Amino acid sequence: MYRFTNDYSEGAHPSILEAMTATNLEGNFGYGCDPHCEHAAALIRQKIGRPDADVHFFVGGTQTNATCICAFLRPHEAAIAAHSGHICVHETGAVEATGHKCIAMPAAPGGKLTPELVRQAVAAHPDEHMVKPRLVYVSNT
Known part of the structure; x- marks a missing residue:
């Protein structure tokens, strides 16, 4: 398994x-x-098929998540995750330390982040005075 x-x-x-x-x-x-x-x-x-590619290794998931989220998002953008998602619970603020917000949504049964929950997160951030939800983080699929 x-x-x-x-x-x-x-x-x-x-x-x-x-x-x-x-x-x-x-x-x-x-x-x-x-x-x-x-x-x-x-x-x-x-x-x-790219002999010219740069390949870099990360030592763990926290470094990988923080680096990728920082690369994927602009400074005013946020990641949406289930409140039980790894970046909300086990990353000890690593994502927030890069200046990005984790929008923690109450998970559906089984810890699932549903499309409706994503829509709710987007609707709850309607103007330029709030972070813009831009990335959906799915963990432990």
Whole structure:
């Protein structure tokens, strides 16, 4: 079964553990400056057919969410999420620290953010004195 609870609650596949054990004593540089990340980046460039692509790795979901939301939104725009959504509960203010607002909507049964809830969030921000809802964040689909 696949579970997408978060990026830190599941174990690793045995083949990943085997590869980590085999390379454990290599003493690689961090921050993506090692032969393994370079190889992974080359595989990604090959798969997308763009040998000139820049490939960057993030260390976790919080950094990924904050960076992407900051890139996707202009300073006056906000992300809509279920009140139980990861960016509203587990990101410890990382999105807000970039200057963007998380509009937390009461979730429908099962924690779902419905189209009607998105419409309500948009309707609740009608003028230029409020952040503009621009992105819908879906977590744990």
